Amino acid sequence: MTGTGDGGSHYDALIGLGSNMGDKADNIRRAVALLSEAGDIQVVAQSRLYRTAPWGVTEQDWFVNGCIAVATELSPAALLKRCLGVEDTMKRVREQRWGPRVIDVDVLDYRGMVFDDPDLTLPHPRIRERAFVLVPLAEIAPDLEIGGHRLDHWLAQVDAREVTPMSESK
Numbered sequence: 567m568t569g570t571g572d573g574g575s576h577y578d579a580l581i582g583l584g585s586n587m588g589d590k591a592d593n594i595r596r597a598v599a600l601l602s603e604a605g606d607i608q609v610v611a612q613s614r615l616y617r618t619a620p621w622g623v624t625e626q627d628w629f630v631n632g633c634i635a636v637a638t639e640l641s642p643a644a645l646l647k648r649c650l651g652v653e654d655t656m657k658r659v660r661e662q663r664w665g666p667r668v669i670d671v672d673v674l675d676y677r678g679m680v681f682d683d684p685d686l687t688l689p690h691p692r693i694r695e696r697a698f699v700l701v702p703l704a705e706i707a708p709d710l711e712i713g714g715h716r717l718d719h720w721l722a723q724v725d726a727r728e729v730t731p732m733s734e735s736k
C-alpha cells in the first residue's frame with residue numbers, strides 16, 4: 567500500500583531527519599542526497615526545514631528537522647540499514663539518548679505497515695508525540711493515518727509553537 571504525498575506523488579516510505587550540530591540544514595540536505603545516491607530510493611516529496619526545540623534532553627542546541635517521502639523497492643529492514651549507513655557516513659556518535667547529533671535518520675512509516683521487532687518498529691513508536699515530526703510530515707503526507715487517526719488529530723495533541731519553518735519554500 568503506497569501513500570500519496572504532496573502533489574499526488576506516490577510514496578512507499580516516510581523518513582524523518584534531524585540535526586543539531588554544525589551546519590544543520592546542510593546536514594539534512596547531505597543526508598537526503600546520500601540516501602538517494604544509489605538510485606534505489608527516489609525522493610518524491612520533501613517538507614520545508616523547521617527550526618525546532620530539543621526534545622527529550624532539552625539542555626542542548628536547537629534542531630533542524632524535516633521529512634521526506636520516498637519511493638523504493640527496498641524492504642523495511644534494508645531501508646533502515648541504509649538510514650543507519652547514512653548516519654555512520656556522516657559520523658553520528660551515539661553517546662546519549664536524545665542527545666546532540668550531526669544527523670538522525672528515522673523510518674517513520676513504510677506502506678502503512680504495522681511492524682515490531684528489536685531493530686525496527688513501524689510506525690515509528692514516538693511519532694504521535696513529536697511535533698517536530700508531525701508538522702513537516704503533515705506537509706507531505708497529510709492523509710497519513712497513525713493508530714487509526716489522521717495526522718491532524720495527533721497535531722492537535724502536541725504543542726507545535728516551537729516548530730517554525732526556516733523558509734517559506736520547499
